[in-house]
Amino acid sequence: MTATTVPAPSAPGAPAPDTPVLEAVDVTKHFEVRSAVGARSVVRAVEGATLALHRGRVVALVGESGSGKTTLARLLAGFYAPTSGEIALEGVTVRQRRGRVERGYHKDVQIVFQDPFGSLNPLHRVRHNLERPLKLHHGVRGRAELDRRVRELLERVALTPTEQFVDKFPHELSGGQRQRVVIARALAVEPKVLLGDEPISMLDVSIRLEMLNLLDRLRTEDGLALLYITHDIASARYLCDDIVVMYAGEMVEGGPKEQVIADPQHPYTRLLVESSPDPGRGARDRAALFDADADGLGEPPSLIDPPSGCRFHPRCPFAMDVCRTQAPPRTDLGDGRWARCWLHQKTQENE
Amino acid sequence: MVTQIMSDTDHDDAGTTAARGADGDVLRVTGLTVEYVTDGDPVRACADVTFTLRRGEILGVAGESGSGKSTLITALTRLQRPPAVTTAGSIVFQPRDGGAAVDLVTASPRALRALRWTSLSIVLQSAMDALNPVMRLGAQFADALRTHDRSLGNDAAWARAAELLATVGISGDRARSYPHELSGGMRQRASIALALACGPELVVMDEPTTAVDVVMQRQILAQVLRLRRTLGFAVVFVTHDLSLLLELADRIAIMYAGRIVELGTASELYDDPRHPYTRGLRDSFPPLRAPLRRLTGIPGTPPDLRRPPSGCPFHPRCAARFEGCDTHLPELVTKGGHAVACRLHDPTQRPQPAPGTSTGGAR
Ligand SMILES: Nc1ncnc2c1ncn2[C@@H]1O[C@H](COP(=O)(O)OP(=O)(O)OP(=O)(O)O)[C@@H](O)[C@H]1O
Ligand SMILES: Nc1ncnc2c1ncn2[C@@H]1O[C@H](COP(=O)(O)OP(=O)(O)OP(=O)(O)O)[C@@H](O)[C@H]1O
Ligand code: SF4
Ligand SMILES: [Mg+2]
Ligand SMILES: [Mg+2]
Numbered sequence: 021m022t023a024t025t026v027p028a029p030s031a032p033g034a035p036a037p038d039t040p041v042l043e044a045v046d047v048t049k050h051f052e053v054r055s056a057v058g059a060r061s062v063v064r065a066v067e068g069a070t071l072a073l074h075r076g077r078v079v080a081l082v083g084e085s086g087s088g089k090t091t092l093a094r095l096l097a098g099f100y101a102p103t104s105g106e107i108a109l110e111g112v113t114v115r116q117r118r119g120r121v122e123r124g125y126h127k128d129v130q131i132v133f134q135d136p137f138g139s140l141n142p143l144h145r146v147r148h149n150l151e152r153p154l155k156l157h158h159g160v161r162g163r164a165e166l167d168r169r170v171r172e173l174l175e176r177v178a179l180t181p182t183e184q185f186v187d188k189f190p191h192e193l194s195g196g197q198r199q200r201v202v203i204a205r206a207l208a209v210e211p212k213v214l215l216g217d218e219p220i221s222m223l224d225v226s227i228r229l230e231m232l233n234l235l236d237r238l239r240t241e242d243g244l245a246l247l248y249i250t251h252d253i254a255s256a257r258y259l260c261d262d263i264v265v266m267y268a269g270e271m272v273e274g275g276p277k278e279q280v281i282a283d284p285q286h287p288y289t290r291l292l293v294e295s296s297p298d299p300g301r302g303a304r305d306r307a308a309l310f311d312a313d314a315d316g317l318g319e320p321p322s323l324i325d326p327p328s329g330c331r332f333h334p335r336c337p338f339a340m341d342v343c344r345t346q347a348p349p350r351t352d353l354g355d356g357r358w359a360r361c362w363l364h365q366k367t368q369e370n371e
Numbered sequence: 372m373v374t375q376i377m378s379d380t381d382h383d384d385a386g387t388t389a390a391r392g393a394d395g396d397v398l399r400v401t402g403l404t405v406e407y408v409t410d411g412d413p414v415r416a417c418a419d420v421t422f423t424l425r426r427g428e429i430l431g432v433a434g435e436s437g438s439g440k441s442t443l444i445t446a447l448t449r450l451q452r453p454p455a456v457t458t459a460g461s462i463v464f465q466p467r468d469g470g471a472a473v474d475l476v477t478a479s480p481r482a483l484r485a486l487r488w489t490s491l492s493i494v495l496q497s498a499m500d501a502l503n504p505v506m507r508l509g510a511q512f513a514d515a516l517r518t519h520d521r522s523l524g525n526d527a528a529w530a531r532a533a534e535l536l537a538t539v540g541i542s543g544d545r546a547r548s549y550p551h552e553l554s555g556g557m558r559q560r561a562s563i564a565l566a567l568a569c570g571p572e573l574v575v576m577d578e579p580t581t582a583v584d585v586v587m588q589r590q591i592l593a594q595v596l597r598l599r600r601t602l603g604f605a606v607v608f609v610t611h612d613l614s615l616l617l618e619l620a621d622r623i624a625i626m627y628a629g630r631i632v633e634l635g636t637a638s639e640l641y642d643d644p645r646h647p648y649t650r651g652l653r654d655s656f657p658p659l660r661a662p663l664r665r666l667t668g669i670p671g672t673p674p675d676l677r678r679p680p681s682g683c684p685f686h687p688r689c690a691a692r693f694e695g696c697d698t699h700l701p702e703l704v705t706k707g708g709h710a711v712a713c714r715l716h717d718p719t720q721r722p723q724p725a726p727g728t729s730t731g732g733a734r
Contacts (some may be wrong), residue, residue, distance in 0.1 A: 251584065
């Protein structure tokens with residue numbers, strides 16, 4: 021699962037190999053909303069997010085519901101313009117005009133949503149759904165060539181024998197099959213980056229593994245850069261290389277997956293990992309899990325009026341005075357790990 | 372501390388049975404069959420389901436989408452609606468006070484109404500289905516409480532509502548809120564508190580935490596376990612998330628195509644799954660900490676219950692199938708408390724009799 025791909029020889033003029041394919045640098049997204057009584061307020065959905073996606077690597081983005089994961093994915097996909105900060109594709113800042121990126125952008129960056137049904141055209145057969153991007157982005161013409169490319173795409177997502185699927189309508193397919201068509205359609209564009217926003221969470225349990233294995237293959241065989249958004253830390257561990265954790269619109273921790281899961285450095289990450297089901301947990305650990313502090317039932321924070329200082333402080337068992345007043349800076353912990361938490365800042369100062 | 376919890380969950384029979392009367396079972400389900408009768412062929416969404424639920428036990432029911440979990444839950448509480456019809460079987464409920472056992476399948480609507488809330492209650496995936504959106508929370512609790520204790524005054528009922536909300540970590544002053552004023556997680560916890568308001572002996576829960584965050588899920592379930600320890604109710608807990616049940620449930624039933632294909636303790640199912648489907652399901656959940664290996668899930672897709680496969684319903688997806696699996700329906704056979712419906716484990720059906728071996732493998 022962790023096999024790293026050998027980077028393909030760079031084409032002339034291609035950016036240096038360590039340039040991320042897609043990058044968010046200090047990106048913020050605020051939404052202006054109106055309440056029922058007409059008062060304006062601002063939802064601070066994403067604040068100062070920095071993230072880099074590399075060829076052949078998978079970054080998992082995990083975190084609380086409403087923490088800004090989808091918003092960040094949509095920013096990366098060019099669906100929203102950042103309020104501040106920038107998105108860069110192969111080192112070049114992405115410009116938007118009237119809230120839109122150029123169409124060429126979507127040739128390189130594709131996004132797959134949670135609901136495979138909503139994203140396919142229900143009136144058209146699988147064939148049509150796949151031919152459209154081939155014509156649009158690659159100008160493929162001619163029946164024979166289109167047929168060949170469609171067949172190839174279906175084979176890549178293991179919808180075989182392909183003749184059983186090309187002429188089906190989306191509603192004639194199971195959820196897993198539909199989601200594979202969605203992925204095939206994204207691949208038709210031959211993107212460099214695939215952003216998956218909970219791509220498997222609506223699928224049947226028994227089919228999820230196949231999808232994870234498919235995504236893994238795309239990364240190893242085609243060198244795709246992948247962002248995998250999920251609530252399921254165990255599946256993130258299965259697929260990804262690095263994990264980034266979001267809480268209340270901010271990135272609070274990141275690093276290589278095994279270290280982040282085995283030894284979380286941010287108190288929220290710790291809560292998240294400890295709360296995640298683990299089929300392999302021993303009976304004793306299990307009992308202790310459910311015996312946690314009864315009063316610890318914190319509520320997710322408001323993003324309109326987020327907590328001062330560290331946004332996690334109202335729920336944090338380690339909160340100190342400084343946590344209540346000042347936002348913690350990002351502390352580098354070595355080996356690609358970092359956390360945004362005063363506990364680590366203090367430790368470093370003391371050394 | 373740990374040992375005390377262990378004794379609560381693992382040795383229920385010894386402790387609670389003695390304390391609560393002779394019969395250790397709260398529910399005995401036998402041959403329960405539920406069909407959806409529509410224009411075409413009837414869909415048999417629960418087929419010959421048989422199990423017992425012990426007092427204070429948490430029985431998990433896992434299975435993939437369309438396997439009949441919700442159908443079972445609504446049949447158990449007699450909340451099913453047409454076109455669902457219970458065509459066979461019985462659901463015998465044994466009250467804690469030693470009163471006469473009731474077959475819920477044949478009980479009159481009036482008898483069922485008397486049992487609802489006080490003896491059995493239900494929690495659904497969406498709290499909005501259980502809560503009335505135009506009534507303050509406290510009023511809904513007061514209503515439920517007063518239907519079953521008419522002597523309870525209004526103020527006392529509201530006070531009790533505040534107490535109940537506090538047991539699920541919602542501050543009592545929230546009793547004056549309308550459901551939409553609470554977060555999703557709070558609403559779900561409120562609906563659990565409502566289900567427990569009248570001290571039921573049995574609570575059935577259909578995906579109660581599927582819509583909430585893992586952190587909130589853990590907090591809600593911790594509350595349920597803590598309340599169970601003090602109130603002693605039994606739970607039937609339905610989810611597609613086997614990894615969650617492995618931590619939560621005392622015993623687990625695995626459903627496939629409307630049937631229970633395996634039933635055993637959490638550790639039996641995790642360490643020694645016998646049905647090929649159970650094994651596949653277990654291997655569909657990557658571990659959080661144990662060493663990673665490549666997992667394959669279960670090839671194929673779940674069956675269409677309008678046209679169920681012949682013989683063993685799992686045979687089209689089963690790597691261990693052998694001659695006769697496509698024609699013979701395996702029975703649920705119990706050995707040492709661990710039940711499985713697979714011909715590999717049925718001595719009369721096994722391909723070659725293997726004397727002396729307790730579990731036959733496909734050879
Ligand atoms: N278009 C919008 N207008 C106003 N607020 C929005 C908009 N989109 C998202 N939000 C708010 O921004 C915050 C982040 O939402 P987002 O969907 O990115 O979270 P998420 O991490 O993807 O959550 P989930 O895990 O539940 O999918 C939420 O508070 C949400 O209500
Ligand atoms: N009202 C209905 N009319 C006809 N068939 C139905 C009806 N409701 C459910 N079914 C069928 O009964 C079977 C079992 O459905 P059920 O809802 O019990 O499954 P489930 O295990 O709860 O699935 P999920 O995990 O998706 O909630 C399915 O095949 C479904 O198509
Ligand atoms: S009965 Fe046969 S087909 Fe069914 S699970 Fe067992 S071996 Fe597989
Ligand atoms: Mg989202
Ligand atoms: Mg259901």
